[in-house]
Amino acid sequence: MNSDRPTDLSRRGLLAGSATALAAASLGGRALAQAPAAAPPRPALPPYVAWKDAEHVIVHTGTTIETKRSAFGTSIITPAERLYIRNNLPAPDVSIVANRDAWVLSVEGVRQPRMLTVADLRTMGLETVAAVLQCSGNGRGYFASKPSGTKWQVGAAGCVIWSGVPVRNVVAALGGVDGAARFMTGTGGETLPAGVDPKSVMVERSVPLKAMEDALLAWEMNGEPVPHAHGGPLRLVVPGYSGVNNIKYVKRLAFTADESDAAIQRTGYRISPPGQKHQPTEPSVWEMELKSWINGPAPETGPVKAGWVQVHGVAMGATRNLRRVDVSIDGGQTWREARFVGPDLGRFAWRQFVLPVRLEPGQYLLASRAQDTQFNWQAESTPDNSGGYLNSGWRAHAIPLVVV
Amino acid sequence: MNSDRPTDLSRRGLLAGSATALAAASLGGRALAQAPAAAPPRPALPPYVAWKDAEHVIVHTGTTIETKRSAFGTSIITPAERLYIRNNLPAPDVSIVANRDAWVLSVEGVRQPRMLTVADLRTMGLETVAAVLQCSGNGRGYFASKPSGTKWQVGAAGCVIWSGVPVRNVVAALGGVDGAARFMTGTGGETLPAGVDPKSVMVERSVPLKAMEDALLAWEMNGEPVPHAHGGPLRLVVPGYSGVNNIKYVKRLAFTADESDAAIQRTGYRISPPGQKHQPTEPSVWEMELKSWINGPAPETGPVKAGWVQVHGVAMGATRNLRRVDVSIDGGQTWREARFVGPDLGRFAWRQFVLPVRLEPGQYLLASRAQDTQFNWQAESTPDNSGGYLNSGWRAHAIPLVVV
Numbered sequence: 001m002n003s004d005r006p007t008d009l010s011r012r013g014l015l016a017g018s019a020t021a022l023a024a025a026s027l028g029g030r031a032l033a034q035a036p037a038a039a040p041p042r043p044a045l046p047p048y049v050a051w052k053d054a055e056h057v058i059v060h061t062g063t064t065i066e067t068k069r070s071a072f073g074t075s076i077i078t079p080a081e082r083l084y085i086r087n088n089l090p091a092p093d094v095s096i097v098a099n100r101d102a103w104v105l106s107v108e109g110v111r112q113p114r115m116l117t118v119a120d121l122r123t124m125g126l127e128t129v130a131a132v133l134q135c136s137g138n139g140r141g142y143f144a145s146k147p148s149g150t151k152w153q154v155g156a157a158g159c160v161i162w163s164g165v166p167v168r169n170v171v172a173a174l175g176g177v178d179g180a181a182r183f184m185t186g187t188g189g190e191t192l193p194a195g196v197d198p199k200s201v202m203v204e205r206s207v208p209l210k211a212m213e214d215a216l217l218a219w220e221m222n223g224e225p226v227p228h229a230h231g232g233p234l235r236l237v238v239p240g241y242s243g244v245n246n247i248k249y250v251k252r253l254a255f256t257a258d259e260s261d262a263a264i265q266r267t268g269y270r271i272s273p274p275g276q277k278h279q280p281t282e283p284s285v286w287e288m289e290l291k292s293w294i295n296g297p298a299p300e301t302g303p304v305k306a307g308w309v310q311v312h313g314v315a316m317g318a319t320r321n322l323r324r325v326d327v328s329i330d331g332g333q334t335w336r337e338a339r340f341v342g343p344d345l346g347r348f349a350w351r352q353f354v355l356p357v358r359l360e361p362g363q364y365l366l367a368s369r370a371q372d373t374q375f376n377w378q379a380e381s382t383p384d385n386s387g388g389y390l391n392s393g394w395r396a397h398a399i400p401l402v403v404v
Numbered sequence: 405m406n407s408d409r410p411t412d413l414s415r416r417g418l419l420a421g422s423a424t425a426l427a428a429a430s431l432g433g434r435a436l437a438q439a440p441a442a443a444p445p446r447p448a449l450p451p452y453v454a455w456k457d458a459e460h461v462i463v464h465t466g467t468t469i470e471t472k473r474s475a476f477g478t479s480i481i482t483p484a485e486r487l488y489i490r491n492n493l494p495a496p497d498v499s500i501v502a503n504r505d506a507w508v509l510s511v512e513g514v515r516q517p518r519m520l521t522v523a524d525l526r527t528m529g530l531e532t533v534a535a536v537l538q539c540s541g542n543g544r545g546y547f548a549s550k551p552s553g554t555k556w557q558v559g560a561a562g563c564v565i566w567s568g569v570p571v572r573n574v575v576a577a578l579g580g581v582d583g584a585a586r587f588m589t590g591t592g593g594e595t596l597p598a599g600v601d602p603k604s605v606m607v608e609r610s611v612p613l614k615a616m617e618d619a620l621l622a623w624e625m626n627g628e629p630v631p632h633a634h635g636g637p638l639r640l641v642v643p644g645y646s647g648v649n650n651i652k653y654v655k656r657l658a659f660t661a662d663e664s665d666a667a668i669q670r671t672g673y674r675i676s677p678p679g680q681k682h683q684p685t686e687p688s689v690w691e692m693e694l695k696s697w698i699n700g701p702a703p704e705t706g707p708v709k710a711g712w713v714q715v716h717g718v719a720m721g722a723t724r725n726l727r728r729v730d731v732s733i734d735g736g737q738t739w740r741e742a743r744f745v746g747p748d749l750g751r752f753a754w755r756q757f758v759l760p761v762r763l764e765p766g767q768y769l770l771a772s773r774a775q776d777t778q779f780n781w782q783a784e785s786t787p788d789n790s791g792g793y794l795n796s797g798w799r800a801h802a803i804p805l806v807v808v
Contacts, residue, residue: 074567075566075567075624075627076532076627077626081628123711123713124712126756128745129746130746130747161746163479163746220478220479221479222481223476223479223483224477224485307527341567342531342532342534342565343533343747343753352532354530
């Protein structure tokens with residue numbers, strides 16, 4: 001694809017690196033000419049994701065890259081150029097997407113186990129689902145206990161549209177699950193480093209069998225073949241389940257009696273007390289939590305001018321539809337019901353919300369809290385856990401706003 | 405934005421120019437190794453759209469570029485890299501997007517006419533709408549009478565998510581429409597060529613006042629600022645109305661007693677009898693038609709192997725929700741009800757549909773016809789008109805399929 005830019009100042013015509021343009025492009029209020037001081041320099045985008053919008057993501061490391069809060073926009077769907085990256089292992093060589101239809105998936109734990117290519121899978125059904133993809137560590141930066149691990153803010157998350165074949169279609173075509181299975185287990189196609197025990201590094205995750213009902217083997221994301229960096233040629237999508245369970249370049253799909261004994265399942269991604277090592281008996285990081293946060297005005301875009309401000313953000317029910325979202329400008333002392341904006345893309349997606357407020361000069365603390373259709377409210381505070389997972393507490397996600 | 409691709413063979417990892425990969429990536433059936441003969445060479449992408457996916461669009465000219473049928477995918481939303489281009493005038497200089505918030509819109513025909521910047525508009529409200537953007541000439545290539553003009557197939561269309569401020573908010577803030585108005589008129593910010601009568605070339609279109617209710621002044625498309633090539637910094641979006649009415653780089657929004665006297669309104673884009681010049685008394689090309697077509701398997705991807713085939717496409721109610729879509733494999737002799745796939749993005753968007761069929765070797769003629777919630781059926785055939793506009797007839801849109 002031709003990405004030369006002889007006259008266009010950046011891929012989409014934004015002035016690359018212009019803090020003013022960036023600030024102006026993201027505010028719900030009136031932008032000022034002076035943007036805040038530049039953040040300390042970060043690593044550059046590594047080659048396998050060089051096509052992403054460098055100015056709209058934060059590169060923690062080559063395998064941990066999050067969307068800037070101010071880059072989320074209000075279109076519900078997160079474009080691939082801004083979507084976060086979190087890899088547990090380096091991505092396999094890009095040659096795996098040279099012939100996408102030839103990629104092989106081994107399906108096991110069914111009555112008629114088979115090796116199926118993506119070309120085979122395309123004949124077996126078609127489904128499209130909008131779903132939040134979120135790293136279980138999103139929000140870790142906001143835990144008061146400061147657990148170790150990447151200090152994600154809000155940007156290890158996005159909402160994308162996946163298209164592929166439902167897992168249930170594939171299972172039915174192969175005679176159904178073989179009796180004793182209680183889990184759906186997916187194995188990623190990463191190249192494992194030599195000289196280490198495969199179990200200690202392989203990306204293999206198990207989720208409860210019920211997750212099979214909504215799961216998808218996706219070859220397409222947001223209208224294009226799944227980018228290599230996001231798991232192409234084939235991703236196991238488990239809507240409502242945290243990112244690690246959505247296996248990239250999935251090469252094996254098995255229906256198993258037990259959870260995988262790979263370390264990433266057995267002693268990784270568990271909810272453990274602060275300071276404690278993970279135990280295989282503890283809850284695994286599976287379904288995501290009811291959660292919301294404010295995207296605009298974002299602190300990084302600086303103070304806004306007094307007057308009307310469109311306070312906006314996103315809210316997710318994880319696996320349930322949303323009933324309402326409230327917004328506070330005083331850190332949770334008082335709340336006003338916000339309005340949903342745009343179409344409802346289903347229970348696995350997130351929704352945009354907005355609360356227009358007329359603000360006088362001063363300092364504010366913006367917060368949001370979501371309610372699902374079962375009348376559950378977003379947690380005020382997520383209990384600390386040693387892995388810093390699943391932080392959804394509205395209080396910890398409050399952000400300051402300066403109005404001048 | 406960094407679009408270097410040192411190891412990634414193309415922006416998203418597809419093997420650039422690989423006909424096999426392209427064929428494999430788009431079939432609903434089993435791809436064969438041998439793709440059809442290459443199409444005759446076409447112009448390259450001009451600089452202002454150099455960032456688009458050259459392998460997934462057809463460049464008729466530098467201002468008329470359509471999405472390949474096989475490139476539509478099944479995610480409902482059309483990514484900007486594949487979205488069609490149709491300009492009546494060359495785009496203004498890309499510098500207009502250097503400071504997007506400073507772009508000025510003159511609002512007239514309201515009680516308090518104002519010049520508003522995009523920064524002002526951002527404070528006045530927020531709405532997000534998914535809508536089909538379609539050139540009124542889409543499908544012109546399928547009229548039997550072969551009218552003059554670009555021979556668009558199905559790809560002068562896409563479904564995108566716009567975000568911005570509702571026009572009705574802006575109007576209310578400016579005291580409401582000034583009494584006698586019957587039309588909403590938008591003027592594009594193109595630079596007019598010297599030495600010609602401005603009225604003969606300017607892009608200024610009027611739509612009935614009622615269109616104001618759903619219209620949007622959009623600064624964002626698909627989660628990013630509206631690309632310069634698609635009308636950034638600001639586009640007037642009139643959901644349900646054909647492309648030309650969605651004014652790019654809109655600089656003036658006026659509520660007028662009469663239609664614009666610009667040539668593009670007065671004697672352009674009218675429904676006229678075959679061979680006749682347009683008259684200002686004839687119907688203007690405004691609301692789109694109930695329409696659907698098959699995207700896969702696409703003829704350009706060659707024969708498919710016998711067995712299960714996922715026949716899929718898109719259907720639009722233009723301004724109404726859809727009730728059903730039927731698919732025929734025998735050119736309309738017999739029909740089967742297809743299934744909608746993925747979320748409903750609202751009445752202005754299109755929906756994916758799929759019909760799985762088990763096909764023996766042979767030749768088939770695939771067609772689709774949509775029904776809206778008011779029980780209207782897509783037209784079997786659109787009457788010829790001299791401009792070749794609004795072709796929605798299902799018979800003309802049927803495509804061949806060879807199964808081997």
